[in-house]
Amino acid sequence: MTIHLGHLIHITGAPTLQEAPAALVDIADGALVIDDATGIIVYSGPRAGLSEDADGVTVDHGDAYLIPGFVDAHIHFPQTYSLDAYGGGQLLEWLSTCIFPAEARLADPKFAQRIARDFTARRIATGTTAAMVFGSAFGHAQDALFTETARVGLRLVSGRGIQTVGPDSAEPLLTSEADAIALTRAEIERWHGADTGDPSTSLLHTAIVPRFTLSVTTQTLRALGELYAEVADTGVYVHTHLNENNRPGTGEIDSVKQLFEVDTYLDTYDGKFLPGSAHGGESLLGRRTILAHAVHCTDAELDRMAQTGTSIAHCPTSQLFLGSGTMPWRRTVGSGVTVAAGSDCGAGDEWLISRVLSDAFKVHISEPGDAGVSIHPAQLLFTGTLAGARALDAEDRFGNLDVGKEADFLVIEPWRWPPLEVVLANGIRADDADLAREQELFALLMALREPAIAEVYVRGQRVSPDEG
Numbered sequence: 001m002t003i004h005l006g007h008l009i010h011i012t013g014a015p016t017l018q019e020a021p022a023a024l025v026d027i028a029d030g031a032l033v034i035d036d037a038t039g040i041i042v043y044s045g046p047r048a049g050l051s052e053d054a055d056g057v058t059v060d061h062g063d064a065y066l067i068p069g070f071v072d073a074h075i076h077f078p079q080t081y082s083l084d085a086y087g088g089g090q091l092l093e094w095l096s097t098c099i100f101p102a103e104a105r106l107a108d109p110k111f112a113q114r115i116a117r118d119f120t121a122r123r124i125a126t127g128t129t130a131a132m133v134f135g136s137a138f139g140h141a142q143d144a145l146f147t148e149t150a151r152v153g154l155r156l157v158s159g160r161g162i163q164t165v166g167p168d169s170a171e172p173l174l175t176s177e178a179d180a181i182a183l184t185r186a187e188i189e190r191w192h193g194a195d196t197g198d199p200s201t202s203l204l205h206t207a208i209v210p211r212f213t214l215s216v217t218t219q220t221l222r223a224l225g226e227l228y229a230e231v232a233d234t235g236v237y238v239h240t241h242l243n244e245n246n247r248p249g250t251g252e253i254d255s256v257k258q259l260f261e262v263d264t265y266l267d268t269y270d271g272k273f274l275p276g277s278a279h280g281g282e283s284l285l286g287r288r289t290i291l292a293h294a295v296h297c298t299d300a301e302l303d304r305m306a307q308t309g310t311s312i313a314h315c316p317t318s319q320l321f322l323g324s325g326t327m328p329w330r331r332t333v334g335s336g337v338t339v340a341a342g343s344d345c346g347a348g349d350e351w352l353i354s355r356v357l358s359d360a361f362k363v364h365i366s367e368p369g370d371a372g373v374s375i376h377p378a379q380l381l382f383t384g385t386l387a388g389a390r391a392l393d394a395e396d397r398f399g400n401l402d403v404g405k406e407a408d409f410l411v412i413e414p415w416r417w418p419p420l421e422v423v424l425a426n427g428i429r430a431d432d433a434d435l436a437r438e439q440e441l442f443a444l445l446m447a448l449r450e451p452a453i454a455e456v457y458v459r460g461q462r463v464s465p466d467e468g
């Protein structure tokens with residue numbers, strides 16, 4: 001056993017977003033006991049409640065906070081060096097000018113190795129213990145990503161980014177229709193559950209990742225639907241973008257509707273629009289599907305996502321950066337769809353999920369009229385941890401510090417980042433216990449920066465870029 005002593009903060013149980021404030025656990029004199037053989041939490045609570053015979057190594061973190069590892073529900077591996085890239089316009093211009101050329105550089109295996117190392121090191125530095133990672137077009141780059149992630153011991157869901165059509169600048173990233181399927185199938189066979197040989201215990205999982213509707217054809221989508229129907233029972237995921245840019249006429253959403261002759265963007269992932277069979281093709285929606293952005297959804301799209309268990313990766317930092325607009329928070333979470341946080345690096349220029357939550361707080365309190373909402377600190381923490389685990393259909397394994405979960409947690413030492421330390425030491429109303437708890441969590445999330453993340457654990461094991 002290993003006994004970690006510190007200030008525990010997490011969202012217990014399996015609440016809805018609305019129930020998260022009542023599920024907030026905050027124990028200043030806390031203890032987390034982990035079974036070393038399995039990495040599973042066997043005790044989580046006040047130190048005073050530790051049983052007499054709890055023996056093992058004790059790690060006393062002093063006044064440090066122990067919080068669940070962050071879950072990033074949408075981040076782009078091949079854009080590791082493309083944050084803050086100026087493309088002279090919104091989504092489609094930025095993709096053509098900056099991103100497709102940057103992603104083409106991963107054709108070089110040496111470059112791919114280096115970017116895989118740097119991507120993984122950034123994840124450790126920012127405490128992103130689990131992530132849905134939008135992959136490179138190149139198989140060797142995906143091999144480098146899975147290999148490096150396995151070496152350090154983080155969780156990873158990823159799949160090669162599939163593109164069968166695109167502008168000239170995307171040409172190096174395109175494959176034939178047949179190769180799109182063959183390469184995706186090969187990646188699934190090689191990496192899905194590879195570390196343990198069993199996806200239900202693995203840290204490594206694969207996904208089917210069409211870049212977005214404008215990067216593929218009806219034929220690609222139909223074939224991917226068929227592949228998904230074949231492999232879904234092994235827990236393979238689906239990941240792509242939805243309803244991000246609505247610039248009239250030339251934006252992403254209008255282009256999808258015009259080219260694919262669909263009523264809604266979501267239809268293109270749902271199989272039913274596909275010609276050639278009376279009932280339509282196989283759907284790519286489901287409990288293991290995460291759609292990034294979903295800024296401009298109709299009620300029908302949100303209802304269909306809720307009905308199928310499809311989740312949204314909410315990426316407010318990216319939406320600010322590319323001028324994509326504001327996802328209506330109340331309407332979206334009110335639909336019952338799980339909404340997790342995504343950095344969307346590189347369009348998002350923050351790796352740290354708490355910075356993404358900070359942007360979420362700011363943009364949603366600024367929504368006009370009745371739509372504006374001051375998101376509760378417990379709901380912010382929920383969105384960056386437990387909701388991410390739920391979106392990954394892995395809530396039974398991680399996402400909070402409950403007994404029985406695999407121990408994914410961060411050790412936050414405020415004294416490593418003085419601007420955080422001073423607000424925690426001086427900014428909290430001590431005369432009201434409930435308010436003090438909420439203010440403390442809010443300050444912790446809003447003022448947290450990388451230097452304060454002292455240690456990162458996945459399944460009870462310390463993760464570091466130099467070890468493995």
Ligand code: GUN
Pocket residue numbers: 076091095099211212241244318344347
């Ligand atoms: N839509 C298609 N590709 C991308 C991408 O790389 N980033 C973002 N933000 N949206 C996309």
Ligand code: ZN
Pocket residue numbers: 074076134241292344347
């Ligand atoms: Zn993205």
